[in-house]
Amino acid sequence: MVSTLVALVIALPLAGAAILLVGGRLTDRWGPYLATLLPIVSFVFAVILFAHDLGQPDAGRSHTTHLWTWIDAGRLHVGADLLYDQLSSLFLLLITGVGSLIHIYSLGYMAHDPRRRRFFAYLNLFVAAMLTLVLAANYLVLFLGWEGVGLASYLLIGFWQHKPSAAAAAKKAFVMNRVGDMGLSLAIALCFTTFGSTAFSVVNAGVGQASETRMTWLGLLLLLGACGKSAQVPLQAWLLDAMEGPTPVSALIHAATMVTAGVYLMVRSHAILDAAPGARTAVVVVAVVTLLWGAIIGCAKDDIKKVLAGSTMSQIGYMMLAAGLGPAGYAFAIFHLLTHGFFKANMFLGAGSVMHAMDDDIDMRRYGALRTAMPVTFLTFAMGYLAIIGFPGFSGFWSKDKIIDAAWHEHWWIGALALVGAGITAFYMTRLMLMTFFGQRRWAEGVHPHESPKVMTGPLVALAALSVLGGVLLIGGWIQDYLAPLVGEPPKESSGLPAWTISVLAVVVVAIGVAFAWVLVGRRPVPAAAPTNVAWPVTVARHDLYGDAINDTFVVEPGRRLTDAVVQIDKYGVDGLLTGGPVAVGAFAGVFRQLQNGYVRSYALSVLGGGLVVVLALMVVNWQ
């Protein structure tokens, strides 16, 4: 039963995408509804699977389904295998659950878009690919899903392709993801040579025998892959531009699910990370840099979606940090991933609702005082806000707190930096709240904000509830115990500060961040245009910490020069070699053809001369 259901969970959205894309205009009318129904059915199956799994003992919770033999060549055997275990089960619920809500929301959000059938087809394609990614039983099937979500992300970022900025953003995301994918594909190749297989079970079992150097390389390559997909420094620049896509896409792909695939990869590869302390350190460094990087960007943006994008980067940094902490953090990485999926999807959809009301204006400087105009959006958004800043009792409080705690036990300065990140998070999220929902009306002329239709507010309410209640997963340490058979038991609290001091410290830091935002933004009117006479840190943050400039200087320009040089070499070197022979023959022919002068008598002389030569030659040869 499990095998059939697991296969169906993927097959349904995939079929939806196929029907809508192949059916074309025939499905224009009912296609979006079908595409919304299928993930919901998938979600029901995922719930059934989960409930069934909960009834099993720990050992019986992992099911491998062999669909067919994918590659069978020489010593290379790869099966199209699906693995349903504790980790996949949580992801299944998140992807299909949040995915379904976002499909429903999109029915309202995209109601007036002439190409909405295509939009829903891509969304279904994304869900199917993402489910393949998390249900894969080996790295190659995972890679299939990995590339599938990359494709869906590309198609959806560039969905409004008539805007050059959207087309460019899609291309940027695609190209930067290729850099990360190169790392992942090299890691898969290394898996083959080291273990002779890419199945998770074989890899996990074989880690003990392999050398540490090899494991470190493998870990670093996997990290490169994760950096690309999860927008971690140094491959972070695409995520901010990805906000060109429709807002439900930002919520589903660039907040709740796809960008967290890197975290999933890290946790799935826990055996490799455990065996390679060097790679784990690299993960922690990348994570800490990213969580501060994203948070700082979030502070300076006026575009509501870009603030949330910076925030996503930063929160994924927290998850990566937890994943880099080893068995102490794996479960919390997944926990934060789930709660973040809830509250960030909630806030992105809320932002979409606001944009919908403001005639697609994204500049927060033209918002203000929206809490009365859009009470439902405001209240649901507020739940997400309280969750992300870590207000005590909300889901984000529990998950972030656990990560900071685990980081503190790894090394105090990692914990301290994570705390600083939490403070900055509180600052920029409060700034966003104040600029959007409070203060004076700064609406553009002719804009009349109104609450969104029920089809959009319904998912908002559901996600807000999850944002509030997500912390229940932690009751009695349930999530650690649930994942422990897979990723290992977290170590018992040893020395150092007791857990409650960290929580108190976190709350204090968050309060300081909120207070700062109140002092800087809430107390005084928001200027209609961004002030230009600002301190240098603000300028730097507005330019995304010069992420694009760094890429241009160190990668794009040298790359361009390299390709130019290669073109020159090809033109004058390779082509010269090939065309040089014919050119030389042509030059010789130019000299010799002068003999063909058109005068019959000169030809006659040549014939006579030739005849004489032949006769003389014969005479010489026959001389006696």
Add this chain to the structure above:
Amino acid sequence: MSTVTPYLVLSAVLFTIGCTGVLIRRNAIVVFMCVELMLNAGNLALVAFSRLHGNLDGQVTAFFVMVVAAAEVVIGLAIIMTIFRTRRSASVDEASLLKW
């Protein structure tokens, strides 16, 4: 000195005259006549050697040459006629367009 020597000398003289004429004269008709002279010089040599060897091979070949020469006259004169009609001249140096 064999009995055929005078014939061969005459043949050589005729051939040389024809050859020189082909090379130095411009009028197509004259060049043509010189070519005929060369052919007949060759025929004379063939017949003389036929006599010397006492068989008919050379004489038969001479007949073949005459036939070929007759065919050549037909075509050659036709070409000369055509060139003269278009150019109002029979000079071989003026028909020199077919070149590089």
